[in-house]
Amino acid sequence: MNKVKETGMKAVFLIAACASILAVALICVFLFANGIPAIAKIGPLKFLFGRTWKPSNNLYGIFPMIVASIYVTAGAIVVGVPIALFTSVFMARYCPKQIYKPLKSGIELMAGIPSIVYGYFGLVLIVPTIRSYLGGTGNSMLAAILLLGIMILPTIIGVTESAIRSVPESYYEGSLALGATKERSIFFVLLPAAKSGILAGVVLGIGRAIGETMAVIMVAGNQTWMPQGLLKGVRTMTANIVTEMGYASGLHREALIATGVVLFVFILIINLSLSLLNRRSENVA
Numbered sequence: 567m568n569k570v571k572e573t574g575m576k577a578v579f580l581i582a583a584c585a586s587i588l589a590v591a592l593i594c595v596f597l598f599a600n601g602i603p604a605i606a607k608i609g610p611l612k613f614l615f616g617r618t619w620k621p622s623n624n625l626y627g628i629f630p631m632i633v634a635s636i637y638v639t640a641g642a643i644v645v646g647v648p649i650a651l652f653t654s655v656f657m658a659r660y661c662p663k664q665i666y667k668p669l670k671s672g673i674e675l676m677a678g679i680p681s682i683v684y685g686y687f688g689l690v691l692i693v694p695t696i697r698s699y700l701g702g703t704g705n706s707m708l709a710a711i712l713l714l715g716i717m718i719l720p721t722i723i724g725v726t727e728s729a730i731r732s733v734p735e736s737y738y739e740g741s742l743a744l745g746a747t748k749e750r751s752i753f754f755v756l757l758p759a760a761k762s763g764i765l766a767g768v769v770l771g772i773g774r775a776i777g778e779t780m781a782v783i784m785v786a787g788n789q790t791w792m793p794q795g796l797l798k799g800v801r802t803m804t805a806n807i808v809t810e811m812g813y814a815s816g817l818h819r820e821a822l823i824a825t826g827v828v829l830f831v832f833i834l835i836i837n838l839s840l841s842l843l844n845r846r847s848e849n850v851a
């Protein structure tokens with residue numbers, strides 16, 4: 567009877583794993599089957615490096631959106647990663663037990679807040695603040711960077727804290743026994759030991775930032791030209807797809823799907839880079 571149950575559970579797990587792989591495979595097939603022909607019709611160089619997006623004139627250059635996505639994501643990482651790292655260290659090593667659970671619950675709640683709510687927060691607080699103190703319309707690359715920097719915090723904090731806690735306590739105690747201070751033991755022993763987990767959290771944060779849509783649309787200014795500064799409007803690849811997919815048809819629709827292909831390739835490159843970094847660190851160790 568136990569063998570039958572074990573065999574049944576193995577079959578259930580196998581089906582679940584195959585369903586996940588099948589879902590990813592179907593997404594890849596759909597994107598590439600509909601996007602690659604559009605890239606071929608437009609021309610790979612014109613599509614990837616063209617600086618003009620005017621579907622009414624059959625001009626489908628997404629280079630401004632690619633650059634905007636990279637700038638916004640990089641800026642969000644610069645803003646969010648240090649805050650998330652220090653928060654993770656505080657929660658893992660310094661946080662009093664009385665406030666740990668409320669703080670943990672608050673961070674988890676941040677992860678569950680819908681993107682549209684974050685967008686509204688940015689629209690009523692971040693955008694007017696930028697407009698009042700720095701000038702411009704407020705709907706800008708800077709607004710998108712600050713908002714995404716906030717949005718990626720729970721993702722990075724959750725993974726990073728778990729990575730820090732997974733390091734054997736003997737590493738920390740051994741460092742203290744050798745005369746290192748608590749801060750040195752944390753930043754020069756625990757964090758390097760948890761490097762793989764921290765990198766995984768950062769990569770997840772990058773994926774969240776580069777794939778975010780609604781919040782960015784609400785605060786970024788939605789301009790299709792090349793980024794011209796932190797206080798100027800931009801349009802990311804995801805914003806471009808969502809903004810125009812509702813009424814697009816023909817080659818226009820195919821070009822938007824092709825934009826999704828480029829975004830998908832970006833995510834694959836990021837994940838591959840993480841795997842290579844982890845493999846390299848394991849070989850060095």
